[in-house]
Each structure stands twice: as structure tokens, then as C-alpha cells.
Amino acid sequence: MSKRAKLLHGLRNAHRALAAGFTTLRVMGHRGAGETELRDFIDAGLAAGPRLVVAPWWITMTNGHGDLFYPPYTPRERWDTADGIEECRKLVRLQARAGADFIKVMASGGMSKGEQPSWPNYSIAELATIVETAHELDLRVAAHALSAEGIRRSLAAGVDSIEHGSYLDEEMAIEMAERGTFLVPTMSFNDWCQREGTLRGLTAQGVADLSEAHDRTLQAFSLAREAGVNVVMGTDSSGTLCPFGAHARELELYVRHGMSADEAITTATTNAASLLDRPDLGSLRTGAVGDVVVVEGNVLTDIGRLSRPSNIRHVVRAGRELSGYLRAVSEALDLQEPEHPTLAEGS
Template sequence: MNRITDIALWDGEAPRGTSTLEWALDGTDGVITDVRPADAATEASGEFSVIPGLIDTHVHLVGNAGSRPADFLTWPLVTRPEEQTLHGLANAMTALRAGVTTVRDLSADDIQFSMRRAIDDAVVAGPRVLAHGMVSMTAGHGDLFIPPAFPLRKPLADGPDECRKLVRHWARAGADGVKIATSGGVLSVGDKSAWRNYTSAEIDAIVDEAHALGLRVAAHAHTAAGIDAALEHGVDSIEHGTLLSHEQARRIVDAGITVAPTLLINDRIAGGENGVSPEQSAKAAELVEQRDALMRAAADAGVDFVLGTDANGHHVRFGDQMAEVRLMASIFGWTPGRALEAATTRAARAIGRETRVGRLTPGHLADFIVLRGRPWEQIDALDTANIVAVVSRGRVVQGELPARG
């Protein structure tokens, strides 16, 4: 039995005071067996606290993790899949050491499916990985990352029947879900965020087939029209949601779906950082100009915003997740506790894993962070500089557990 005692604990929903946390190893995993008030009726000794591991619901693991600079768009085209896998694993480990114990990759293929299986089998260490295959149309957001003359393109689908077939392909390959675009994007080349992606019949076929096969559907949507299309067809989450209207906020709340706002990445692209092109910067700036007020109003209306960074190792690095949570708290006017929920319990519900991750309670998996400070009281304490230890699958993967408290 493993134990931390006399430590301030926030369980994913509320502070529990000075507590003892116990967990046991179960094969390749770890399970929380008990969370109880500490034996001594005293304040937590020392300066440490414990919270659940963070959950990033929107990442792209495969990206340059090396020390040599690489162009974001061309690196995947000139790097062999075997090498991309190693970079993806390095990004996954960077996230894990920064307290992100679960990630959902929203543009996955055999690389991420293989990575997930190897991590689950304890062949290599890494966070829990969920992987969604991309269902994109010709000349859609997902397709416009590939130059016209480049011969190798990701799978595409046009027309309802092809859309159903591609969903089935991803299900057969082992995907946890699929991602679609219902608007154009920012980083895709020659794209406009206002462009329509897919017809109503195509979206209906994708969502229907995915749900028939038990797969969740995440919808990339920046514009009001894109958000409308996603809502009309019953997707399970909206990614970005940058220009959501007041009326759409009400519909999102009524539907009970989540929104991952991906704030940092759009701020950085709009600011021209990390070698983005003038076209990319201008597209992001146009969106960000209206974003904050709309999203603050949506948060006030009860929209369930969750942590989703769009981390790719280039514009947002793996390890920037805590900074994203702090920014969410600032823009949405949240209490520190609500901001932490966005990265733990609420994020767990967004990916359909709320019975296993995101909380410190018996029966949940032993993924947690020991920090200096109490981030549910002061959100600035949620900082990688304050990490004392990260536990994933019941094992310490970063730092050292305090001997007491």
C-alpha cells in the first residue's frame, strides 16, 4: 500500500482539508483505495498539496520534440513515421512530467494508436492517451496542411458513403472517437475560418456512424456557422468555439456538451509568434479580436469550458497546460476551484472517463500531482515550477513524494 498523509487535498470538486491518500498498484496501473481525514486533527504539515492529474482534451502529440528548430508544416512531410513516433512519445512524456496525466489526441492515426497501446501495456511510460481519427473532406481544414504537389495525404472522405467508410476505418484501427471540421481553420494553408467544411448530409453520416460504433465526435468550429452545424448534428464536444453567440451558448448548455477554447495557441498565432505566416496571424487576430467578450458571456451563461490546449510542441508546448488553465480563469472570471475543475473532473466527463480519472476518490485511478501551495485558493500556485511530484498509474514519474505532507 502506498500513502501520502497530512497533506492538503483537493479532490476534483472541493477541498477535503488535511487528508491521507492511499493507493495500490494493480498490474500496470494504480488505483486509489482510500481518501480520508488525516489521523491528526491538525493543519497540513509543510507547504504541500495534492490535486488530480490534469486532463488535456485537445492535443496533437506528433510534432518536433527535438532541440533543432523545425518548420511546423514541413516537419511531418520530411520525417519518417518511425521517427515521428519517437517525437510523439517525447512530447507525451514532457506533458506527463508537467502534471498532465491524460491527453486526447484529435488528429490521430496508427502512430498514436500504437503509442497508446504501448503505454497501456507498460512498454514505455506516458500519460493515458485517447486518440481520435480525423474525418476531413478534400480541400477541408484537415487536408490543407498538405501542399498540393506532395503525393502523400491523410485519408479523406467526400460524400456520405465515403464519410461512413472513413469512420468505420478509424473504428477498425482502434480509435476512441473521430474529429471533424465544421468550419475552416487558422494554421491550414490557403484556408479561411469562415469556409464551410462538409454538407449537412455528410456531417449527419459521420455523427450517425460514429455514435453507432460507440465513438465520440469532436467538432473543430471557429465561427457561428460552424458551431451551428456542429450543434444541429449532435456532436459531443466543440473545439475552439471562438465566435460562439449568446444564443449558441444557451444551446450548448442545454445540450450538455463541452467546449475546449484553446486560448493560448490563438493568442500566440495572432501575435505572430513561433514563425507563423502573415496569413495565419491575420486569421487568428480576426478571431481573437471578438473572442474574449463572447467567451466570458458564454462562461457566465454556464457553458462547460474544459482544458483543451491544441498543444503541438510548436505553438503551444507540452507543459503549457497549467498556463492555459490560469488564462482560462482570467478571461472567464472564474474562481480557482472552477478553473481546476475544467482541467480535472469536467475534462474527464468531456472524454467519457469520469468514472476513472479526474478525481481523488476510492476506485479512481491513481493519477495526481503534489504541489507547493494550494491552487484551489490561489490559481497562480498552479505552475510547473511548483511541482513536487507527479504520480501516474500509481508510480512516481517526476520528482519525489514528500516524506510527510
């Protein structure tokens, strides 16, 4: 897919997210997708969309998570990967030059073909260089880390958030709480894969592996809450799995696994604003930007109301009421609401 086509898909996804009541999105980056351009396009008022906080593309090592998304014979660009301390430092600086709002690094393997989540990606020294360089540039660092070793190295390096964190243990949860490191559990990705993975091209073994990771994620979620870790909502939406506009399913899963509805909403508002280092977001108070979502019904007794865009009656972004515009565009382009099937058994 060309960069232009990716940008148009991104504009559609941004519309769906805003129509579902999400006025700010953290975008985890994909090389050549034009996400910084889309952010600037929206910020300039040329289209309506959520406020985008963007990592231009992920930092990964050769043969690491993200690099293994591509067949070995695929032509690559010079800075698709970074190996060693100096390349890691250079790539953070290049991303800052490209307009990064934060940095995303792959600190462990993942669930893609040809890799294992247990594989650590990057040494502590490499990760620490990424964090040090980013922090010097006032950029926060998010670490994709499923494995215990990937989480351990990320914490030792001083990252700001752990993404997924499936194999988090009690000791590391306590360390996260002490350091103020955020956890973004991304439960809904695994939930979608359990229900629809084989329909979207995953093998039966891949779905089974993701089911095991989901079970570990639930344990990590419980350990993090017990330790007092700040949890932030995130979905790992890709457009195919966890479609845009269905992000609030993540909050349903938090409530199913022990959070009150009020706590769950906090993960998507004040906690999220803290992770982004944006005190002007996530709350209604003097000096805040004025994002408001009006939902039909009481979400404190039925958090699932947030998952159905038809329940979103008003969306106000930075003081502008956009609901009429969003509905008109949806109808004109025949943009269907994302499906809202029942959560997977055991999710």
C-alpha cells in the same frame, strides 16, 4: 518526417506532459503520427506517459481544414479525405478499426494558408452521418468549428464537443448548454501565436488574424459560461506552438478572464473526465484510478504555479509515483522545461 521519428517525438512530448502533471491527454489525431501505437506502448507499461485518448486522424473533406495543410501536389492516401455521406460513414468505421477512442471532424475552415475560418466544412447530413456512425460504435465526436455556421451545423448534427468555437453566439451557447455539448476554447494557442507566431513562421497577417480570432474566442468563452456550458481545458498543442509541458497556461487564461482557480481546475479534471466518458478519472474517490499531482504552493491563490514544472513535486498515475523516474529521464536527456513567458497583453 518518418512515422518512426514522429513516434519518438511523441514519446518525448508525452514525457513532458506527464512531468508537468497531466496524467491523461486527449490526442486530436494526425495521419501517420503513430499516436494509437504510442497509446498502446504506454498502456503496456513499456514507457511512462500520460494516458492517451486518441483520434487516429482527423476527418476532413477535400479542400477542407487539414487537407489544406498539404501542397496540392503532395501524394495523398485514399482516406486522407472523405466526401459525401457514404465516404464519411466508411471513414468513421475505418478509424474505429484503427483503434479510435473518439472521432475528430473538421466542421469549418481554419487559420491555415489558403483558407478562411468562415468556410463551412461538411453539410449537416454529412456531419450527422459521422455522428450517427460514431455513436453506434460508442465513440464520441469532437468538431473543429471556428465559424458560426460550422458551430451551427455541428450542433444540428449532435456532436459531443465544439473545439475552439470562436464565433459562438448567445443562441448557440444556450443550445450547447441544453444539449450538454462541451466547449474546448483552446485560448493558449492564440496567446502563443500573438507572442511568438512570427518567430515560428507565421506571417504578420496570420498573427493579426489569430489575434482577431482570440478576441472572438474570449467573447465565446464569456457567452458559454453565462449559458452554463461545460467548459473543458484544451490547448491545441502542436509541439512548435503551445509546447508540451506548458498546457496549464490555458488555466491561467481562464482565470484571467473570469473563472475562479477552482473552476479552472475543474475544466481539467471532472469536466474533462465527463467529456471523455471516463467516470474513473478526474476525481479522488473510491473506484477512481488514483491519479494525483502534488504542487508546491497554493494553486487556488496562484494558478500560475501549475504552469511551471519545477513546482510539480509529485506525479502519481494509477497509483504509481513517477516523479523520480521523470526527473531522472529529464536530466539524462537534457529535456529543458518549456519557457514560461508572461501572457500576451490583452490575452
